[in-house]
Amino acid sequence: METDELIINMGPVHPSTHGVLRFKLRMDGEIIKECTPVLGYLHRGTEKLGEMKTYLQFIPYTDRLDYISAMPNNYAFVKAVEELAGIEVPLRAEYIRVITMELNRVVNHLVSIGSLLMDLGAATMIMWGFRERENALQLYEMLCGARMTFNYIKPGGVREDIPEGFIPKLNEFIKDMEKRIEDYEQLINTNEIFMMRMKNIGVISAEDAINYGMTGPTLRGSGVNYDLRKVEPYSIYRDIDFKVCVRRECDSYARYMVRIDEMKECLYILRQVVDTMPEAKIVSNPKYGIAPMTGAPSAVMPYFPRIFTPPAGEVYSRIEAPKGELGFYVVSDGTTKPYRVKIRSPSFCNLTAIPGMVVGLKIPDLIAAFGTIDVVLGDVDR
Amino acid sequence: MDPVTIDTTKIKSIKRKPVTALEKLEDTGLISTVLAAREREGLILLSTIDQVFNWARLSSLWPVTSGLACCAIEMMGVAMAHHDIARFGMEIFRASPRQADLMFVAGTVTKRMAPRVKQLYEMMPDPKWVIAVGSCASTGGPYHESYSVLKGVDLIIPVDVYIPGCPPRPEAWLYAIIQLREKIKNEGYGAKWGLNK
């Protein structure tokens, strides 16, 4: 039976587009014939601002790219600058960075799973997710005073050493979290309706996923064993024991399960890092950071110069952010400001696959598939 | 004499309880409303009907679900268990602006989004209120120099309460909500629509 086609606009203000994304849908009844994402409603010109600000001034802007997991963004940019300038980082600072980043991965996946479930109609999970997220944010507040946008990682180290009482609280959080993940699994994993909604929805094969440039949990849900922390170990990931969570089903359920597994893995990493943390309280490179201050509470107070000039050159450096491969292409011309900053954001590249994924499915499936891609619009539009 | 004891009678004398309508208004610390009231000879006539309606309105502010950027995550944080704006009866986030009373402009308003935000505001039925959340929505914030960001949402729609912060802490949101409730409490029926002039 032939029916008239219906053009539906989802967004930019729509409850389930996670912000201001817009889908232009060509529908045949309830079935999607064509899906065109329209981006740019949150395009803030971050790359241009990168050319206008100094290296250190630009770090806060990286926080606001992927605002759910800001710490890896911080780190990705700082890593690029460090590679460019060849800065050594003290071991303790690397440990602190890994703690913050893995903690942020947990937070990111909590929000991701929560909002996925909320889009599917079960509002309870997001409440639970945010309850635990709040505990993690309190840890961040202890660390740097901010809840979401940290500006904590600096070239050559981190801004401050971890405060007293942080590690016990972190341990408490890990312990609590392990129990909570079991709760989530009880609530969701075996839910018949959830399975019906997620299995065989938004299928993307490994070849396609690679061809589209998808990365992160979305790629690992398609069965590609690829994690930059293992492939190109940066920071101290070389010394950490963890496994890459891979699922072979290629569907939304696989991507969801990868996230749940990764949270557990994160907690495992956190435990290790906390146990093996070096004692020496040096958290920034003396050449680029530390000015010894007498009479200060700790013997060395990190201090970062306002002006910072890496040598001319260009670098592309990438890390495994919670959403996938986050890269910064930084071109320096030897002045205090970068000549060009290009951000390779995971959300943008992962979103590329959506139009191909959802043809022939229905609007509820689009929401399920889109939810498991885990997109943050600040990261897409930049 | 015990040094710890605080003489409570003195404190009372310092902070006099507001009696008249204008004093009550000044007590809320809402500058714009106070100024507007002074303009009208310091008289705000609130009939009983007005009071009932104002009470109803401030008690059930339903926000429209419209997150724009970073602050939207904090908006979710405010709505969730830890801070729980449901206590004020505000947890009913309506996806359709037709059923909402309050808009949180939560995040950066880009040039491309600006007409949509305005449209959304215009779709809401009167009486309606707007809270500009974060420095982006208030002035453009860190993106003030950007080519594609609107420098403050008050350029396109009227704003009742501004919250500073990037993003503001949930406590700041709660404070802003309380301020808005105070503001609504003192609104005359005509004041909102300019009939008192």
Place this chain on the structure above:
Amino acid sequence: MNPAEELKQKLPSAVVSIGIQVNKPMAVIKKEELLNAAQKVKEMGFDHLSVITGIDYMDHFEVVYNFFSYAKKQNLALKVITDHEDPEVDSLTSLWKGADWLERETYDLVGIKFIGHPNLVRILLPDGWIGHPLRKDYDMDTEQFVTIGEGGEDIVSTDGSNLLRRK
């Protein structure tokens, strides 16, 4: 032998020079030979196109492609240099579907045209936006405003009177 050298060996005509881009091998490719070289690179196992970057150097543009091979776990960067007047390079959408949006974005913000791209329109900024913001000569002083047309499309103008509130 690093992949850049390997590429030079296989396609001596296309590669202008090879170098190192902070511990990642890089090859500068002739503009006309880009599609060939990319084909070869894909055959060499570089199946992941990580990012496309367009850089404005005032007198010329550079387009940098960063590749990664899942099998060999190697990096490779290709660089193409175009003139400033009419920057054009071949599109890689036939080889990598992921190149679609990356190229559109580069077109949008830097203004490099990709020949053979199926749908080369602006992606982040609305259609009709004047100038390409990431060029160094972009006019930052003229404010542009967007309004919504009858059919819901974006209309760009430098006059914001339709949008802005009367004070």
Place this chain on the structure above:
Amino acid sequence: MIANAYELIVYILTLFRVYEPLLNVFQALGAEYVLRIIIVLVEIAVLFVFVLLTVMFLTWMERKVVAMVQSRYGPMVTGPRGLLQPVMDGVKLIGKEDIIPAKADRWIFTLAPFIVFIPALLVFIPLPFGESLIISDLRVGLLYIIAISAISPIAILLAGWASNNKYSLMGAMRAVAQDISYTIPLALAAIAVVLLTGSLSMVDIVNAQGGAWFGVIPQWFIFIQPLGFILFLIASIAEMGRIPFDFQESESELVAGFFTEYSGMKFAMFFLAEYAHLFAVSGIVVTLFLGGWTGPVLPFIPVQITSLVYFLIKTYAVIFFAMWLRDTVPRVRIDQLLNLGWKIMVPLALLNLLVTGFLVTAGVMV
């Protein structure tokens, strides 16, 4: 034996020795029917106020239950424990601007909320809230209820069509598809009960469940008709349009479904109708399967009061179940829902009917 609420009012008036003089006055005027009309109006007013209060309470309860599950407090500031919250919501909605979209069909757009709201109240007429607490014991009570509930899809379709909004239209289409495909298993499951009682009257159905096996286990139809109960419950939750079957207004897909464009009081009417429907359907579930208002008779307390309390307790248990369900499960997809309805529930309901018919004919049951 007092049959219905009219007679109850007359009985109470007689008890206070008011009825006779009143009747004399009206008879003297030759207008006895006026008194009857007044009593009926009083009856309706009491029912209306009761239902409205219940609905308001239900919105509050819903928010509190959700909050409880999600480890929150829920409304706290307005009134004690936020009890005044629904009143405030109502007053606020009255004071809101009433928008009719420019391209909407004005008449139908205005009419639709009323067509939704009025049947939601009419459903209560043959529903026994307690011994003799019934407006009218219709002999076709169950049929009447099913017929009246079938009006709301039409109104929803009107609302969706008149709004001139794609989301509204899609929401309305879904709602109608869902309502139609679930009314059938609902009715079939109910017919099995009718087979057992041999009557469509709600009072008869309740009375049939009044006894007890071995003096302990109540003779509720849930024990005789477990499959029927489950089918009826699922179908009625689907008909109510609550999670996991809330397609008509599934927020993350269709913004607010068929009432996307409604604001102010018209929106409030949809809202009220929804909760009135929840209360009505829960009441029907209780009446058909959970023994209605039956329960142990207590000394010194009029049976009308105890039975009302029993009925409310059972009804609220069912309502709580629906709310609890809402917090724990995601929404199913529309095609999955229709599949479930037509391919599983209708055959099962038919099977249930068949088996019941056999057993009743064979004289095993009842």
